[in-house]
Amino acid sequence: MDQTDVRPSQALRRLVNGYQVAQAIHVAAKLHIADLLAGGARTSDALAAETGAHPSTLYRLLRALASVGVLREDESRSFSLTEVGACLRSDAPEPVSAWAEFIGEPYYWNTWAHLLHSVQTGENAFGHLHGMNVWEFRADKPDLSAGFDRAMTSLSRQVSAAVLATYDFGRFGSIVDVGGGRGAFLAAILAQHPTLQGVLFDQPHVVSGAEELLMAAGVAERCRVVSGSFFEAVPEGADAYVLKAVVHDWEDNQAIEILATCRRAMSRDATMILVEREVAPPNEGRDAKFSDLNMLVAPGGLERTHEEFATLFTRAGFRLSRSVASASGVSAIEAVPA
Ligand SMILES: C[S@@+](CC[C@H](N)C(=O)[O-])C[C@H]1O[C@@H](n2cnc3c(N)ncnc32)[C@H](O)[C@@H]1O
Missing domain, CATH: 3.40.50.150 (Vaccinia Virus protein VP39)
Structure with missing residues (x-):
């Protein structure tokens, strides 16, 4: 269901809650999740081990980001980058990660x-x-x-x-x-x-x-x-x-x-x-x-x-x-x- 299919109140609520998406992307940028996914899909447990994050809580962050098109969630709690999420890679041609890190400070x-x-x-x-x-x-x-x-x-x-x-x-x-x-x-x-x-x-x-x-x-x-x-x-x-x-x-x-x-x-x-x-x-x-x-x-x-x-x-x-x-x-x- 995209924004055009939702009721007006739901569309507005999503706009109001936009701050939650911004802060979730900020946290993923701080943990350099996109760079860790540059080589392909990885499980949230593997990402937690590498970033030092709390495993089941990192999973909750990543699945939320997959629900808004930044990541893709595959079988067995495995995640990969979408085209949008790839812009969080530090080597992206038009990188957004430093901006995401900054605005959430x-x-x-x-x-x-x-x-x-x-x-x-x-x-x-x-x-x-x-x-x-x-x-x-x-x-x-x-x-x-x-x-x-x-x-x-x-x-x-x-x-x-x-x-x-x-x-x-x-x-x-x-x-x-x-x-x-x-x-x-x-x-x-x-x-x-x-x-x-x-x-x-x-x-x-x-x-x-x-x-x-x-x-x-x-x-x-x-x-x-x-x-x-x-x-x-x-x-x-x-x-x-x-x-x-x-x-x-x-x-x-x-x-x-x-x-x-x-x-x-x-x-x-x-x-x-x-x-x-x-x-x-x-x-x-x-x-x-x-x-x-x-x-x-x-x-x-x-x-x-x-x-x-x-x-x-x-x-x-x-x-x-x-x-x-x-x-x-x-x-x-x-x-x-x-
Ligand atoms: C929004 S940033 C733009 C930086 C750069 N032009 C760019 O587009 O990436 C504004 C810049 O103004 C600089 N700045 C602020 N006050 C200044 C001052 N009194 N003298 C010289 N530069 C200053 C800041 O250090 C900062 O680099």
Whole structure:
């Protein structure tokens, strides 16, 4: 019975209980179940022995995941990966495991439990709970910070190919990725365009984990790594400045400050490219609309419509020149100094 065959009340109850599915996938990701099933079907007892989990309870988790299409349950409590579940493998072409590990972490999960506070007050739930923003909170927690960076790296793998297929970075000689995390997106751009020079810019504790990724992508010798704050200064003089999934973390005044910092580092003929989701018209685009709630409760930002990006750019001294959609749902939103 799929969602279309169920009564409205049952369909709604399944949506309400979606949090149970999310947490069950989180636990399977933490236990690396998909990697253990990469070679084929295994029994829940064998998986329990390997993961150190409680055998009969692990079976209950796995059969629940098989009921929603993440796993397949065969004879004798044996499990294998479905096409969807295979995306939890760490070597999947578009891996989701790091994201699943991150979103179920208690500190992050608990933030969503305070969505009501955000909706009633307009305030960021994370700040309300912790008295600081997510970046300050994670700065002295290396495990949580690395978990977030891994989640962002895996999301970048999902969108990089799609964005590179529709937006031509090859017309630039040099590019700065501002708030570029560990460099997964910049590495993909540099790998596609062998004469392009790159600068990866992010917070010190984030870029300290970038070298390995840049080396593995074979682009380290064309990529300078610089740390700092995009509220103060970013590297000057590049042809293009890319901010992927950065501006959506911040409310308008702070987003404008970040863009203005970039503007000060740019020459008149340089190009600014935001890689973000554009909020769709009514009744469409659930990814952007739920990501918007995620921005509300966690970093304290928002997803924006095309028109809202245009206004943001104008207020920061730019003119939006075009928006290039990609198959992944994110767009390259391009602007030039006004
Ligand atoms: C949502 S992540 C996006 C990372 C990367 N662009 C990507 O798409 O995978 C936002 C990034 O902004 C960085 N960031 C936050 N505050 C910053 C600051 N004040 N200066 C520089 N980077 C900052 C974070 O460390 C993080 O890597």
